[in-house]
Amino acid sequence: MSTDLTPRRLLPDAPFLAAATGRIPSRRPVWFQRQAGRSLPEYRKVRAGIAMLDSCFDAELVCEITMQPVRRHGVDAAILFSDIVVPLKAAGVDLDIVPGTGPVIANPVRSVADVKALPRLLPEQVGAVSRGIGLLVDELGEVPLIGFAGAPFTLASYLVEGGPSRNHERTKAMMHSDPTTWHALLGSLADLTITFLQAQLRAGVDAVQLFDSWAGFLSLAEYREFVLPHSTRVFAEVAGAGVPRAHFGVGTGELLGAMGEAGADVVGVDWRIPLDVAAERVGPGTALQGNLDPSVLFAGSAAVEKQVRRIVAEADVALAGNATGHIFNLGHGVLPETDPAILTAVVELVHSL
Numbered sequence: 001m002s003t004d005l006t007p008r009r010l011l012p013d014a015p016f017l018a019a020a021t022g023r024i025p026s027r028r029p030v031w032f033q034r035q036a037g038r039s040l041p042e043y044r045k046v047r048a049g050i051a052m053l054d055s056c057f058d059a060e061l062v063c064e065i066t067m068q069p070v071r072r073h074g075v076d077a078a079i080l081f082s083d084i085v086v087p088l089k090a091a092g093v094d095l096d097i098v099p100g101t102g103p104v105i106a107n108p109v110r111s112v113a114d115v116k117a118l119p120r121l122l123p124e125q126v127g128a129v130s131r132g133i134g135l136l137v138d139e140l141g142e143v144p145l146i147g148f149a150g151a152p153f154t155l156a157s158y159l160v161e162g163g164p165s166r167n168h169e170r171t172k173a174m175m176h177s178d179p180t181t182w183h184a185l186l187g188s189l190a191d192l193t194i195t196f197l198q199a200q201l202r203a204g205v206d207a208v209q210l211f212d213s214w215a216g217f218l219s220l221a222e223y224r225e226f227v228l229p230h231s232t233r234v235f236a237e238v239a240g241a242g243v244p245r246a247h248f249g250v251g252t253g254e255l256l257g258a259m260g261e262a263g264a265d266v267v268g269v270d271w272r273i274p275l276d277v278a279a280e281r282v283g284p285g286t287a288l289q290g291n292l293d294p295s296v297l298f299a300g301s302a303a304v305e306k307q308v309r310r311i312v313a314e315a316d317v318a319l320a321g322n323a324t325g326h327i328f329n330l331g332h333g334v335l336p337e338t339d340p341a342i343l344t345a346v347v348e349l350v351h352s353l
Helices: 015-020 041-046 052-056 059-073 086-091 112-117 123-139 152-161 169-177 179-203 220-226 228-237 253-261 275-282 294-298 301-320 340-352
Strands: 095-098 102-105 145-150 207-212 245-249 266-268 287-292 326-330
Touching (some): 015 207, 015 326, 041 059, 052 059, 052 086, 052 095, 059 123, 059 340, 086 123, 086 152, 086 179, 102 152, 112 179, 123 179, 145 152, 152 179, 152 207, 152 228, 169 179, 169 220, 179 207, 179 220, 179 228, 207 228, 220 228, 220 253, 228 245, 228 253, 245 253, 275 287, 275 301, 287 294, 294 340, 301 326
Parallel strands (some): 145 207, 207 245, 245 266, 266 287
């Protein structure tokens, strides 16, 4: 598969890229997971009457929604407005995002025949995403753009369960009872993820992030045997682009060491693990991203400031040890009812520190 890239923007002074690559940034960078949309009234206005997946395949809408938090909050990075099931939908998997539920798969993957029937993703099938990135590259100026994809395990969980799951029982059953089919499934999904990320890189994103949202449901042994080889391949296949690669999962405190081995330059940390502890678990040579609890944003400005300062102090300890950089973020995504003014205040506070 060709990995030829369009000329990439030169952003030598971007704090996010500096922190992600072991350089000293001019200020501590900050952005928020799920900042593109969710809590912003301008997002709800522009998306009124438009289904989520339809929004993700509208280049102009992708550009506008991605830009909204950059304009409002002054964050140090934009993250592409998309969804982790976009490449599945683009490839032809019959699915929909049901409001209040999440992705629902019409024909769950439960057998080797189902795995063999999964369609492959062609770059042109995500052409609208690439066009949206092109628009963003022209509009963002000096702000880096993060592309992203869902990790093979998380995509597999949706496909096997048929939608979101509390226990991932069908997923774990396939892993343990039929590892051959499991690895075939994750191999196919790794191919799809690589194609999607390479399309974003060709279009001009400045960094990529792999979201393994459900990996925290696994034991360390399960993660190492059934997941790590496939995530490692994804990171290896996009390494040639020369952009920072980030890795994030929820509830992954016990997996951080293994996740750090997958090949990312930046490891995201949720709110359950202090950053100085996370740095010891991830090991040397990696930047950290995180990790304010999104729920704390509802606790009032004094409580928010206290927690931001605590996280920055823990990050400074991490920087004195194993971590090569710190990017301030939430420990998960922005919650829909979050007051946007609080997010703006967090950006200003982090920059002042």
